[in-house]
Amino acid sequence: MIKTASMPLIVTGSIGIDTIHTPRAKAEGILGGSCAYFAAAASFHVPVRILAAVGGDWPDAHRQVLQRFDNISLDGLETRPQSKTFAWGGRYFDNMNQRETLFTELGVLDEDLPPLPEHYRDSEYVFLANTHPANQTALAGQFPSRKLAVADTMDLWINIAQPELLQMLAGVDGLVLNDAEAQQLTEINNAVSAARKILDMGPTFVVVKKGEHGAVLVHRDGLATIPAYPSEHHQVVDPTGAGDAFAGGMMGHIAAVGMTDFASIQTALAWGTVTASFVIESFGLNRLTEISRRDIDERMREFQGLARVG
Amino acid sequence: MIKTASMPLIVTGSIGIDTIHTPRAKAEGILGGSCAYFAAAASFHVPVRILAAVGGDWPDAHRQVLQRFDNISLDGLETRPQSKTFAWGGRYFDNMNQRETLFTELGVLDEDLPPLPEHYRDSEYVFLANTHPANQTALAGQFPSRKLAVADTMDLWINIAQPELLQMLAGVDGLVLNDAEAQQLTEINNAVSAARKILDMGPTFVVVKKGEHGAVLVHRDGLATIPAYPSEHHQVVDPTGAGDAFAGGMMGHIAAVGMTDFASIQTALAWGTVTASFVIESFGLNRLTEISRRDIDERMREFQGLARVG
Numbered sequence: 001m002i003k004t005a006s007m008p009l010i011v012t013g014s015i016g017i018d019t020i021h022t023p024r025a026k027a028e029g030i031l032g033g034s035c036a037y038f039a040a041a042a043s044f045h046v047p048v049r050i051l052a053a054v055g056g057d058w059p060d061a062h063r064q065v066l067q068r069f070d071n072i073s074l075d076g077l078e079t080r081p082q083s084k085t086f087a088w089g090g091r092y093f094d095n096m097n098q099r100e101t102l103f104t105e106l107g108v109l110d111e112d113l114p115p116l117p118e119h120y121r122d123s124e125y126v127f128l129a130n131t132h133p134a135n136q137t138a139l140a141g142q143f144p145s146r147k148l149a150v151a152d153t154m155d156l157w158i159n160i161a162q163p164e165l166l167q168m169l170a171g172v173d174g175l176v177l178n179d180a181e182a183q184q185l186t187e188i189n190n191a192v193s194a195a196r197k198i199l200d201m202g203p204t205f206v207v208v209k210k211g212e213h214g215a216v217l218v219h220r221d222g223l224a225t226i227p228a229y230p231s232e233h234h235q236v237v238d239p240t241g242a243g244d245a246f247a248g249g250m251m252g253h254i255a256a257v258g259m260t261d262f263a264s265i266q267t268a269l270a271w272g273t274v275t276a277s278f279v280i281e282s283f284g285l286n287r288l289t290e291i292s293r294r295d296i297d298e299r300m301r302e303f304q305g306l307a308r309v310g
Numbered sequence: 311m312i313k314t315a316s317m318p319l320i321v322t323g324s325i326g327i328d329t330i331h332t333p334r335a336k337a338e339g340i341l342g343g344s345c346a347y348f349a350a351a352a353s354f355h356v357p358v359r360i361l362a363a364v365g366g367d368w369p370d371a372h373r374q375v376l377q378r379f380d381n382i383s384l385d386g387l388e389t390r391p392q393s394k395t396f397a398w399g400g401r402y403f404d405n406m407n408q409r410e411t412l413f414t415e416l417g418v419l420d421e422d423l424p425p426l427p428e429h430y431r432d433s434e435y436v437f438l439a440n441t442h443p444a445n446q447t448a449l450a451g452q453f454p455s456r457k458l459a460v461a462d463t464m465d466l467w468i469n470i471a472q473p474e475l476l477q478m479l480a481g482v483d484g485l486v487l488n489d490a491e492a493q494q495l496t497e498i499n500n501a502v503s504a505a506r507k508i509l510d511m512g513p514t515f516v517v518v519k520k521g522e523h524g525a526v527l528v529h530r531d532g533l534a535t536i537p538a539y540p541s542e543h544h545q546v547v548d549p550t551g552a553g554d555a556f557a558g559g560m561m562g563h564i565a566a567v568g569m570t571d572f573a574s575i576q577t578a579l580a581w582g583t584v585t586a587s588f589v590i591e592s593f594g595l596n597r598l599t600e601i602s603r604r605d606i607d608e609r610m611r612e613f614q615g616l617a618r619v620g
Contacts, residue, residue, distance in 0.1 A: 095499035189405035191522075193543035213523035214537055225537040225617050227524055233503035270620035300620055307535050307619045310580035310610055 009255040010120055011038045012051040012139055013129025013152075013244075014109055015058070015077070019089035020240055020283060022096065027238070027283040031062040033086060034129035034152065037241030038248035040288045041275045042127075043071035044296055045252025049120050050074055051139070053108040056081035068289050078114035083107055096236050097211055116142050125255040129244060130154045133161055133168035140171050148260045150174035152247060158184050170202035173260070176247050178209045191216045192223065205265060207250070209243050217269055221262035226269045227307055229277035229299070238283045242276045245288075249275025249296075274300045319565040320430055321348045322361040322449055323439025323462075323554075324419055325368070325387070329399035330550055330593060332406065337548070337593040341372040343396060344439035344462065347551030348558035350598045351585045352437075353381035354606055355562025359430050360384055361449070363418040366391035378599050388424035393417055406546050407521055426452050435565040439554060440464050443471055443478035450481050458570045460484035462557060468494050480512035483570070486557050488519045501526045502533065515575060517560070519553050527579055531572035536579045537617055539587035539609070548593045552586045555598075559585025559606075584610045 018032030035052045042048040048071060054062075058079065066072055084107035092099045113135055123143050128136040128151040140149045149172045157165050158181060165185075169175060175198060177185070182194040195206035195218035205219035214227040250265075250272030257264055274296055281287040328342030345362045352358040358381060364372075368389065376382055394417035402409045423445055433453050438446040438461040450459045459482045467475050468491060475495075479485060485508060487495070492504040505516035505528035515529035524537040560575075560582030567574055584606055591597045 097499075188543060190541075190543035190546070192540045196542070210523065213520065216540055223540060223616055225540045226619060227535040227537045230502045230526055230533060230535045231500075232506070233498055233500035236500070266618060267620055274620075304619045306533055307617070308576060309536060309614045309617045310577055 008124040009042055009046050010049040010123035011035055011127040011129055013131055014086045015052045015054050017085050017087045020238055021091040022238055023094050030284040031065050032284060034244040037244035038129055039072050040069050040285050041245035041248030042252035043069040044293050046256040047071045049076055051076035053078045053080055053114050055083040055085040055107050058085045065285055076117050076120055080108055096239055127251050133157050133164040137168045137171055148173050152176045155181055155184055172203055174205045175203045176207045182208045192218055215269055217266060219262045224266040226273055229273055229303055236280050239280050242280050245279040246272040246276040274303055318434040319352055319356050320359040320433035321345055321437040321439055323441055324396045325362045325364050327395050327397045330548055331401040332548055333404050340594040341375050344554040347554035348439050349382050350379050350595050351555035351558030352562035353379040354603050356566040357381045359386055361386035363388045363390055363424050365393040365395040365417050368395045375595055386427050386430055390418055406549055437561045443467050443474040447478045447481055458483050462486045465491055465494055482513055484515045485513045486517045492518045502528055525579055527576060529572045534576040536583055539583055539613055546590050549590050552590050555589040556582040556586040584613050
């Protein structure tokens with residue numbers, strides 16, 4: 001496990017109470033949310049700070065899950081006794097690649113972000129997981145030592161908050177989004193060309209996540225493509241959080257090496273891919289609580305063999 | 311260009327007269343068909359023999375296109391004055407990944423295969439491009455020096471000739487098919503697991519083609535995954551034949567190195583990917599007539615950089 005004196009990576013986003021139906025099983029009231037998946041994945045690479053809020057209904061068992069990850073700081077996790085935790089329910093269809101949302105209860109996500117703890121202000125690497133783009137913009141400006149700020153987004157904000165989204169894009173270094181969202185934002189039916197158009201909106205790089213089909217990086221200095229880890233049918237238990245874990249592994253690697261150039265981000269795609277490949281093997285964070293950095297390193301070596309080119 | 315004294319690779323399949331509509335352009339009566347795309351792509355790697363038939367309506371201009379490829383032997387191309395050439399029309403939708411068939415006129419494809427020229431019987435590498443599986447089985451047995459026989463197939467045969475398809479699968483070394491077809495044949499919604507089930511039907515390996523998302527190789531000795539070359543929107547003129555050209559580049563490499571082990575087939579995936587990436591840049595074989603082996607080698611080096619893992 002990589003340990004450094006500083007705690008350079010911070011993430012803000014949702015901590016959720018998830019209910020998930022898959023064709024083979026069901027999980028109710030488990031720990032989820034973009035912040036939880038991102039932080040757990042990143043914590044295998046570098047210490048990570050969480051800035052998020054939960055309600056009075058947040059189970060202590062969920063806190064204990066996060067506490068099992070040595071490298072996660074919960075100093076920025078605010079409990080609001082009078083509020084409700086963000087809750088989400090979803091059902092996956094047979095192919096595990098598409099899902100429908102059963103319910104969304106915003107709870108604390110409809111309130112302001114917690115104040116940034118003073119000792120978090122020296123964060124150098126900032127990940128703005130999916131939340132309202134106005135909140136993302138507000139937070140991105142609070143880090144005097146910022147080296148890299150990367151945001152995620154979703155179809156909802158493209159639909160209802162496009163001006164704020166465009167403002168956010170002008171103020172971050174990178175954007176991570178899925179292929180359907182890239183198409184929705186740009187009206188271009190090609191991941192590379194869509195990402196290139198998003199570069200014109202401000203970021204230095206865009207990562208288009210394609211789920212089981214891998215990801216594409218379009219950077220002002222270069223282009224990269226990577227397949228997903230080729231998981232088999234019986235290994236895919238629950239795809240929830242894979243995209244957030246991909247971002248966590250990616251940002252974790254970038255923060256660990258302290259390099260933000262194109263080549264380092266390209267390398268980080270592979271760490272994101274490998275870290276995310278464990279997340280889908282269980283509901284919630286269960287699989288990540290079972291593995292160590294050594295398992296991630298081993299799978300990276302395996303993946304480099306599987307995805308060898310020429 | 312690789313030249314050897316022997317001509318070890320043979321392909322049988324369709325020579326077509328294609329009419330293609332894309333959202334941006336239209337091409338009428340151009341040279342197409344699985345055999346043409348495969349042979350042109352393979353010819354950059356190794357000499358290739360065509361076994362196919364055309365009708366009296368086959369334009370001399372189409373023969374001239376094939377003759378521009380030094381490494382293609384047309385000795386097995388039979389002209390039947392009283393028959394019609396296979397003709398196909400298709401229209402691509404906006405995303406260039408889906409298409410509808412406008413018309414199919416089987417013509418000579420509804421007749422017997424031409425007899426195998428005696429001097430073709432020493433072929434060592436055999437590609438049975440998409441045609442009726444009974445014809446594929448009949449041909450596969452005619453090569454005493456056969457080192458590797460690989461077949462392609464399509465949804466039509468899965469629907470109307472499944473017993474013959476299963477018989478064919480029991481007699482070949484490899485199968486190449488696209489992801490929708492793999493799912494249709496196995497009823498498994500996962501490319502790797504579907505391919506693994508197809509191994510139980512006979513072949514030593516299965517390559518699942520995923521178009522813009524690359525390909526997966528499932529072999530009794532290993533697993534491999536590769537992304538597609540990340541073409542941009544303006545580069546994708548006509549995806550027709552990309553899958554056949556992929557197979558041509560793959561089989562061409564295997565025949566050129568004369569190795570059929572897992573590692574050689576994995577390497578061949580990259581050559582298939584790179585060769586196919588040129589095909590989609592024009593209608594028909596136009597782009598392939600413009601390039602040389604040097605262009606393919608250069609793009610391979612570029613692709614190895616683009617798809618570097620970790």
